Amino acid sequence: MKAKCYYRINRLIIRSLHIGWLYFFFFSINCSIASIKSNNKESYIVLELNYKDKNKEIWINCIDSNGSHLIILNAKNPKDSLLTNEKILAVITSFKCENSFNIKYNLFPKDHIIISINSKEYPVLKKLNKDYHHIEINYYSLLNDNFNGIDNFGNKILNYILCNNGQKEKVRNGEILNPLYSFLNSNKFLDSLYNNKAVSYNFYKQTIQGQYYSFLGGILQSKNKNLIKKYINQSYINDTLTKHEYYIDFLYNYAIYFVEDEFTKKNHEKYYLQCEKMYKGSSRDAVLFYSLASLSISSSATVNSFAKRFIKTCKDTSLVRIVKNNYLSTNYNKSNSNELIKYSGKSYKNLQELINESPDKAIYVDFWASWCRPCLSELPHSKSLKEEYNKKGIKFIYISIDKYRTAWERSMKQVDISKTESYWLPEAGLSNIVKQLHIKSIPRYIIMDKTGKVLNYDAPRPSDPKIREVFSKLLKN
The missing domain is CATH 1.25.40 (Serine Threonine Protein Phosphatase 5, Tetratricopeptide repeat)
Incomplete structure (x- = not known):
């Protein structure tokens, strides 16, 4: 099955993140980050990957009060930076295609972070320019490395956990198999670190408390009445x-x-x-x-x-x-926000007004967002198609549904989308555009003829070989 970022877009104000980050963004950003903005000038946070495998890359969702910006590091692009004057919540996702963990870090202006990958493919961070506590900053990677898939419920690190019988079983979204086993082993690991003076008392106290509440949340989700009666x-x-x-x-x-x-x-x-x-x-x-x-x-x-x-x-x-x-x-x-914004600042009242600029071309519309991993994975294929078909009479346009303009602009530069083809739909959740085009998930691709009539509401993706057949038929008509 092809990966999609699902949401009820016709009823949702996109908050720069997919729904899984929505709660996290509002609570963490608005309650803590926005309240501690620095008065200093903006400085860079540098992120650098120390891993040479050409087939591996890491995805880092950097969240601040301006929204979310996805940084992708790989062998071709091992280093990137983010200009900010506030604390950033950096969320590193799994290196595996199933997105099996999300680990969060607090980063600060002027941080220079080197990211390595351990034998079990968990990230290990090192700060070059500042004193830091190596074990504390890498605690969850070390925890999972030592216990072969222990799940910390608060961070949803893995969608695999180790059952009591030693067999790995895949966990469906939201399903928790054995929270007690996970909790006991997590505490055992944390106790051993503290007893050997490898972590501070404050870290120990906060982490063990967090693990316990995550455990309580886990047994609530498990609906195990005996455990709930015993512990909650x-x-x-x-x-x-x-x-x-x-x-x-x-x-x-x-x-x-x-x-x-x-x-x-x-x-x-x-x-x-x-x-x-x-x-x-x-x-x-x-x-x-x-x-x-x-x-x-x-x-x-x-x-x-x-x-x-x-x-x-x-x-x-x-x-x-x-x-x-x-x-x-x-x-x-606003009940009818259809405005589209071009990078130059030019605005269009609706999609038809934009299409009218290219009366002699069919249109292939790409709806995407900076937080949508499947969207970004398709962009290299899209750019290859564009080079081939743009001169033949098919125009490619990219419409971002990011909540914040800064997130759209940052990602547009990151993935190298042309400024002349990139547009922003600021109020996607309230827009008639997404309602009329029946968009409920992204990435979504729409094909229109030269008059703006929709020929395909859910066209093949750029990576799908079938798209070439569709384009060939379109050009014959």
Whole structure:
């Protein structure tokens, strides 16, 4: 099956990340990163791959208050940099095609990071220009390296875990096979590091607490009633932990447990109301804020009403401000945002106006985003096709649905898309363009004739040999 980035785009305001990063972006960026911006001038964060295998590459999603920027490092492009004046959350994804882990790091302006890969293909980071704690920064890679696939639930490191019988079994999305086994071995490893003075007390204390809450979240998702009865109760609700993602994730899963028979269902309105009912104080504010991100897959009217509900009761003024800016702003509530922006700044009222610029050519439209790995994988094939067919009468245009212009511009340069062919759809979730073209996942490719009539709403990908047959028929007509 071809990989896609799924989302209900006709009901979603794209927040520069796919839905898996949506919650993480809102909580981590808005609650911590944006509040600690440096007053210093912008400086580069340098990322460098120390790995010569031509068939391997790493994907680093760099998240800041401006959005998300994907950096791809490989043998041909072993070094890249990011200009910023704030802390960055860097998420390194698996080197394997199934995206089997996501490991997060905090990086800072002027950091120069060398990334190596260990024998089990986990990243190992080294800072060249600053003092750092090697074991602490590489803890999750070391944990998985020592325990052959231990899953830390908060970070979703692997979609493989080692069962008690020693057999590896693939875990479906969201399914947890043995959280207790994982938790006990994770703690055993952490204890051994601390007892040998290999990590600091603060790191030990924070990490063991995070592992425990991740374990609680794991048994909630497993729906194992015996484990839930044994380990989970209201005593784990602690307002002092609201700045930790693992704690908010636990609260949210705890609420879902009382609403759904299984965790594959997604009724975010019910989850919001259950969180509102179950919790109090700053824990309530934080988990409801988190829940609003999930609600953004509903209509803007639904998010709007819940945002207003949130503002009436929330005591945290910083969260109130963020909710107002992101869910109650004029831009968010526009009902018909079809504007397309060119790199030069020129705007088009709709897609037809853009197509009218090339009346003598058929159009192959590529809908993509900086956070969409399958989209980026197709771009080299697309550029080869463009060189062959552009002169024959087929125009290639690339439309980004990134939330932030900076993310679009950065990735456009990274993957070398021509400025004259690249466009940005700022409010993709509210746009009639995506509704009319029935776009519910990306990458998506649309073929139009010279008049702008859609001939194919879901054309073959550039890497699919069938696209050449489609183009040949198109050019004969």
